[in-house]
Amino acid sequence: xxxxxxxxxxxxxxxxxxxxxxxxxxxxxxxxxxxxxxxxxxxxxxxxxxxxxxxxxxxxxxxxxxxxxxxxxxxxxxxxxxxxxxxxxxxxxxxxxxxxxxxxxxxxxxxxxxxxxxxxxxxxxxxxxxxxxxxxxxxxxxxxxxxxxxxxxxxxxxxxxxxxxxxxxxxxxxxxxxxxxxxxxxxxxxxxxxxxxxxxxxxxxxxxxxxxxxxxxxxxxxxxxxxxxxxxxxxxxxxxxxxxxxxxxxxxxxxxxxxxxxxxxxxxxxxxxxxxxxxxxxxxxxxxxxxxxxxxxxxxxxxxxxxxxxxxxxxxxxxxxxxxxxxxxxxxxxxxxxxxxxxxxxxxxxxxxxxxxxxxxxxxxxxxxxxxxxxxxxxxxxxxxxxxxxxxxxxxxxxxxxxxxxxxxxxxxxxxxxxxxxxxxxxxxxxxxxxxxxxxxxxxxxxxxxxxxxxxxxxxxxxxxxxxxxxxxxxxxxxxxxxxxxxxxxxxxxxxxxxxxxxxxxxxxxxxxxxxxxxxxxxxxxxxxxxxxxxxxxxxxxxxxxxxxxxxxxxxxxxxxxxxxxxxxxxxxxxxxxxxxxxxxxxxxxxxxxxxxxxxxxxxxxxxxxxxxxxxxxxxxxxxxxxxxxxxxxxxxxxxxxxxxxxxxxxxxxxxxxxxx
DNA sequence: AGCACGCCGACT
DNA sequence: GTCGGCGTGCTC
Numbered sequence: 306x307x308x309x310x311x312x313x314x315x316x317x318x319x320x321x322x323x324x325x326x327x328x329x330x331x332x333x334x335x336x337x338x339x340x341x342x343x344x345x346x347x348x349x350x351x352x353x354x355x356x357x358x359x360x361x362x363x364x365x366x367x368x369x370x371x372x373x374x375x376x377x378x379x380x381x382x383x384x385x386x387x388x389x390x391x392x393x394x395x396x397x398x399x400x401x402x403x404x405x406x407x408x409x410x411x412x413x414x415x416x417x418x419x420x421x422x423x424x425x426x427x428x429x430x431x432x433x434x435x436x437x438x439x440x441x442x443x444x445x446x447x448x449x450x451x452x453x454x455x456x457x458x459x460x461x462x463x464x465x466x467x468x469x470x471x472x473x474x475x476x477x478x479x480x481x482x483x484x485x486x487x488x489x490x491x492x493x494x495x496x497x498x499x500x501x502x503x504x505x506x507x508x509x510x511x512x513x514x515x516x517x518x519x520x521x522x523x524x525x526x527x528x529x530x531x532x533x534x535x536x537x538x539x540x541x542x543x544x545x546x547x548x549x550x551x552x553x554x555x556x557x558x559x560x561x562x563x564x565x566x567x568x569x570x571x572x573x574x575x576x577x578x579x580x581x582x583x584x585x586x587x588x589x590x591x592x593x594x595x596x597x598x599x600x601x602x603x604x605x606x607x608x609x610x611x612x613x614x615x616x617x618x619x620x621x622x623x624x625x626x627x628x629x630x631x632x633x634x635x636x637x638x639x640x641x642x643x644x645x646x647x648x649x650x651x652x653x654x655x656x657x658x659x660x661x662x663x664x665x666x667x668x669x670x671x672x673x674x675x676x677x678x679x680x681x682x683x684x685x686x687x688x689x690x691x692x693x694x695x696x697x698x699x700x701x702x703x704x705x706x707x708x709x710x711x712x713x714x715x716x717x718x719x720x721x722x723x724x725x726x727x728x729x730x731x732x733x734x735x736x737x738x739x740x741x742x743x744x745x746x747x748x749x750x751x752x753x754x755x756x757x758x759x760x761x762x763x764x765x766x767x768x769x770x771x772x773x774x775x776x777x778x779x780x781x782x783x784x785x786x787x788x789x790x791x792x793x794x795x796x797x798x799x800x801x802x803x804x805x806x807x808x809x810x811x812x813x814x815x816x817x818x819x820x821x822x823x824x825x826x827x828x829x830x831x832x833x834x835x836x837x838x839x840x841x842x843x844x845x846x847x848x849x850x851x852x853x854x855x856x857x858x859x860x861x862x863x864x865x866x867x868x869x870x871x872x873x874x875x876x877x878x879x880x881x882x883x884x885x886x887x888x889x890x891x892x893x894x895x896x897x898x899x900x901x902x903x904x905x906x907x908x909x910x911x912x913x914x915x916x917x918x919x920x921x922x923x924x925x926x927x928x929x930x931x932x933x934x935x936x937x938x939x940x941x942x943x944x945x946x947x948x949x950x951x952x953x954x955x956x957x958x959x960x961x962x963x964x965x966x
Numbered sequence: 967a968g969c970a971c972g973c974c975g976a977c978t
Numbered sequence: 979g980t981c982g983g984c985g986t987g988c989t990c
Contacts, residue, residue, distance in 0.1 A: 311990080316967055321990040340989040341969060357990050396967090953985065 309365065310350035311337055314399035314407070318947060321346070322355040323365045332374030336366040336409040345369070345407050347398055349380060371411040372526050379529075379546040382580055386544075389579075389936070391874075391943050391959035392569045400569045401544035403521040412522060426506035426534065428474040438464050441611045442471045448587050449475060449551065454578055454608040456558075456599055457591040460849070461820020462784075464617030465591045466496070469554050470503050472589065477507060477534050481551025485537045486573055488560035490515055491758050492782050496537055496556075504535070512538035512545060540565060540573030543580065551586055553577045557781055558590035558599060559813055561964055570960050574599075593820060593851070594813035597862065598869040600855045616824070624791070624822040624829030626815075626847045628838040638734035639726045644792040644832050645738060651790045652742055652771060656827060658790040660731055660774045661818045665748045666690035667730045668723030671698060671709065675718035680710075686916040691723045692750070693730075703918040731794065732774045739772060747775035780818040786825035791818055793833040800840060803913065804966055805867050808842055812854055815846045868962070871928045872935040875960040876942075879920040880952075883911055886923040889955045894925060896949070898941045904929045913966055920956075924966070 307328050310320040323337055333348045343366065355362060383401055387394040399407060434442060445455050445468075459465045473483045487493060490513045500509045510524030510533040524545075527533030531548030538545070540563050555563070555574050563574040574590065581588035590599055590608070603610040616622065634641040640660070651658045668691045671680040680689045682700035689698035691709065699706050712719045723730070732746040745751075745761055752758040758778075764770045765785050773779065799811040815833065823829020835843060845854035863870040876893060880886040890909035897906060907926040915922055929935035939959060951957065 308990095313989090314967085315989075317989080319990090323990060337990080339968095342989085355990075362990060950986085 308352050308355050308362070309335070309348045310352055311335060311346040311365075312349050312395035312398050313337070313339060313344050313346040314396055315339075315344075316393055316396055318393040318943070320349060320395070322352060322357050322362060324362045325365050325368075329365075329368055330374040332376060332380055334369040334372070334375075334406065336369060338363050338366060343409070345399075345409050346395065347375060347380075347402075349384075349394075349398075367409065369409060369411065371414070372406075373529065376529065376546050376548070378550075378584065379544075382576075382583065383544065385579060385583070386569075386571055386576055388940070390569065390571050390961050391939050392571075397569045397571075401541070403518065403525050405518040405522045406525070414523075414526070424506060424508065424532075426477065426504055428470075428477070429503045429505065430471075430474075431503075432467075434467055434471065435464065435615075435617050437613050437615060438468050438471075438617060441468045441613060444609075444611055445472055445587060445589060446475050449479070451587070452582050452585045453587045454581065454602075455587060455589045455611050456595055456603045456608045457589050457611050457613070458595060458603070458851075459591065459593060459613030460616065460623060461593045461817065462616040462618065462621060462623075462824040463593075463613035465556070465613065466499060467617065468613070469556070469589070469591070470499065472552060472554070473535060474504070476551040477504070479551060481549045482528065482531065482533070482547050483535050483552045483554065484542065484545065484547070484550060484577075485535065485554045486542060486556065486563070486577060487537070487539060488557050488562035488781065489778075490539055491752070491778060492556075493537055493539075494759055495762070495783070500535055500537065507535060508533045509535045509537060510545075512536060512542040514539065514541060540571075543571075543573040543576050550580075550584055553581045553586065553588040554591065555588065556591045559592045559594055559596040560781070561810070564962075564964050566965060570958070570963075572962055575962065594816050595851075595855075597809055597855060597858055601859055601869045604859075618825055620826045621824060622828065623849055624819050624831050626819055626831040626833065626849070628833045628835050628843050628847065630838045631834050631836050637738070639731065639794060640734060640738075640792070641832075641834050644794075644834060647790055647830065647832060648735075648739065648772065648792070652739065654789075655768075655771075655787075656790070657765070657768070657771045657773070657785060657788040658792065659779060659788055659818075659821060660735065660772075660792045660794060661776070661780065662726070662728060662731060662774070662794040663776050663814070664690075664725075664727045664795065665701065665729075665750055665776060666699065666727035667693040667733075668725050668727055670724040671721055672724055673713035673716060673718055674720040674722050676713060676716040678713050678715040684916070684919045686914060690727060693723075693733075702914060726795065728774050728776060735772060735774060742772040743770050744772045744774070745770040747773055747779050749776070749778065752778065777814075779821065780814060783821065784824055785821060787827070788821055789823050789827045789829050791822045791829070791831045793818060793831070796833055797835050797837060800837060800842065805862070805865070806964060809858060812842060812846060812851075816849070816851070819846070866928065871930060872932045873963060874927045874935060874939055875924040875963045875966075876927065876957065877912075877922065877924040877960055878909075878955055878957045879922050880955045881919070881921065883915065883921040883923065885952065885955055886921050887911070889952060889957060890923055890925045893942075893946055893957070896942075896945055898938060898945065900929075900934065900938050903931070903934050904938045924960070 387397040529546040819831040878886040912922040
C-alpha cells in the first residue's frame with residue numbers, strides 16, 4: 306500500500322493524502338472521495354508517511370487511465386504559478402485543466418494514427434522577409450537552444466507575424482513544438498489560417514474557452530503527446546502540457562487580456578516568460594507598444610530588444626496621425642466636419658474608413674430630463690447602457706438587463722434621454738450621413754453569432770464593406786489593405802481616468818488602431834478627435850514616439866512609486882456590505898507580518914467599481930522595493946489569514962501584479 | 967467551495 | 979409539534 310498526495314480543487318492551500326493499492330505516477334489523475342463528495346484530483350507526490358492518522362486515510366476510488374500522467378514540467382510549472390500568485394495549488398492546477406479532465410468518466414478518444422511524430426509537414430516560404438525581418442529571425446533564431454526573453458518591438462504593419470512563422474519553422478525542424486498566445490479569441494482564426502497555409506501537414510491545436518470540451522481535450526493531449534506541433538490559444542493555453550516545447554510567442558504582449566481577472570489571477574505573459582526560463586527555451590514578446598514593465602526590462606537588458614522600425618510592405622509608410630480640435634470644428638452627432646469630409650473622400654476613392662470608439666451600445670447612460678434620475682444596474686455601482694435595437698438597458702459589467710422604461714421610475718416624466726454615444730448611435734449617424742456607404746458595425750454585440758466575425762472580416766477584406774464603426778475588436782492585429790482612414794472618437798475620457806495605467810493603455814490603443822490604416826501601398830491617415838489637442842500624450846501619438854512616451858511614463862511611475870518601479874500586490878475582499886469588506890481588510894492589516902519597513906501597506910479603499918454583481922469590493926495595496934521581499938511577505942501573510950477564520954459572507958484573495966484598481 | 971451538523975422561530 | 983433559518987466546522 307502506498308500513500309499519495311493529491312491536489313484537489315478546493316480553496317485550501319494543502320494537499321490531501323490518500324492510500325493506493327499500487328504505486329501511482331505523479332501527474333496521474335485520480336478520482337477520490339472528499340467528505341461526501343467525489344472529486345477528480347492529480348497525484349503530486351508520494352510522502353513516505355502522512356500526518357493524517359492511518360485510520361483516517363481513505364483509499365483513492367480510481368486511477369483515471371484515459372490519458373498519460375501530466376508531465377513533471379507541467380507539475381512544477383503550475384506549482385510555481387500557485388506560489389507566485391498566492392493561489393492554492395490544487396485550485397490553480399484544476400482551473401488550468403480543461404473542464405472535461407475534471408470529470409471521472411473516461412474519455413472516448415479517437416485513435417490518433419501518427420501519434421508521436423513523423424507526420425510530413427513543410428514550411429511555405431512565399432513573400433521573402435525584409436532585411437529587418439531577416440535580421441530579427443537571425444538574432445532570435447540563433448538562440449533556440451537556450452533561454453532568452455526577446456522583446457520584438459515592431460511598429461504596426463512591420464510583419465511580426467512573418468518573423469514568428471520563420472522562428473516556428475526552425476523549431477519544428479528540430480522536432481520541437483511552439484506555443485503561440487494571442488490576447489483574444491477572435492484573433493485565433495486568422496493566425497490559424499496563416500499556420501494552415503504556411504505549415505501544410507503540421508498539426509495545430511487551438512485552445513480557448515469557446516472551444517468545444519472534446520476539442521480542447523484533444524488539443525491538450527495532442528500537445529502533451531507531441532503530436533500537435535503548434536498550440537495557438539488565449540491566456541489559458543499557457544498551461545498546456547508539452548512533450549518537447551521549443552519556443553513560446555506572446556503576441557500583443559502588452560494586452561491586458563493576458564491577465565486573468567477572476568478566479569486564479571495570473572498573467573499568461575509573465576508565466577510564459579517563467580516557463581520558457583524553466584524549460585531553457587526562448588520566448589518572444591511581440592508588440593508595437595510594449596507594456597511599461599516589459600519595456601523597462603528591455604532597457605535594463607534583462608530582455609533582449611529586437612526592433613522592426615518600418616512597415617514590411619514595400620512602399621507602405623506609417624500613417625499620418627493628426628488631432629482634430631473639437632472646439633474649433635462643427636460637430637454633427639459627435640463627429641467633426643473634418644472627419645466626415647475625410648470619410649467622404651475615402652468612399653469616393655473606393656477606399657475604406659473606420660470610425661473607432663471603445664463603447665458598445667447606443668448610449669452609455671439613460672437619464673430623466675426632469676428629475677435627474679439615471680438608469681443604474683441593480684447589482685453594480687454602474688450605469689446601464691442603452692441598447693436601442695434590442696430595446697434593453699444592459700450593464701456592461703455584470704450582464705444585468707432590463708427593458709427601457711417608458712417613463713421615469715422616480716418622477717413619471719416621459720422625457721428620458723440617452724446621453725453620450727456608443728457604437729450603435731455612431732452607426733445610426735453614419736448611416737444617415739452616408740446612405741450609400743456599405744456600413745458595418747463591429748463590436749462584441751453585433752458579432753455575437755457564431756461565424757459572424759469571420760464573415761464580416763472577409764467582407765471588409767474584399768471590400769464588400771467600406772465604412773466600419775467598431776471597438777477594440779478591430780484594433781488588434783488585423784490587416785485590411787483597402788483601409789486608409791481611421792477616425793478616433795471619444796478618446797479624451799481616458800486622459801482623466803484615476804488609474805495610473807490609463808495613459809499607457811490609451812497610447813497603446815491609439816497607436817494600435819492607427820496601425821490599421823495604410824498597411825498596404827495606399828497611404829493611411831488617422832484623425833483623433835479631441836478637446837485637448839495640446840496634450841502631451843497626443844503629441845507623442847502623433848510623433849509615433851513610443852520610446853519617448855514610455856520614458857516619461859516610467860519617470861512618472863518612479864517618482865510616484867508605482868509599478869514597475871516597485872513590486873505590487875493587492876489583498877482584495879468582497880462582501881455584501883462595504884463596511885464588512887473594509888473591516889476585514891483592516892483586521893487583516895493588523896495581523897500582517899512585520900517586514901522591517903521593507904513592505905508598505907496602504908489603507909483599505911473601495912475599488913473604483915465598488916459594487917459588482919451584488920458584491921461590495923475593496924482592496925489594500927501592498928508595495929515592496931524587491932520582488933522577493935514581497936513574495937515572502939505575501940506567503941507568510943496568506944498562511945496567517947488562512948489560519949484565522951474568515952468572517953461569514955466575506956471572500957478574499959491576493960492579486961499579485963494587479964492591473965485593475 | 968460544498969456539505970454536514972446544530973440550535974432557535976413561524977407554519978401545516 | 980416539525981420545517982428551515984444560517985452560524986460553525988471539516989474535508990486526507
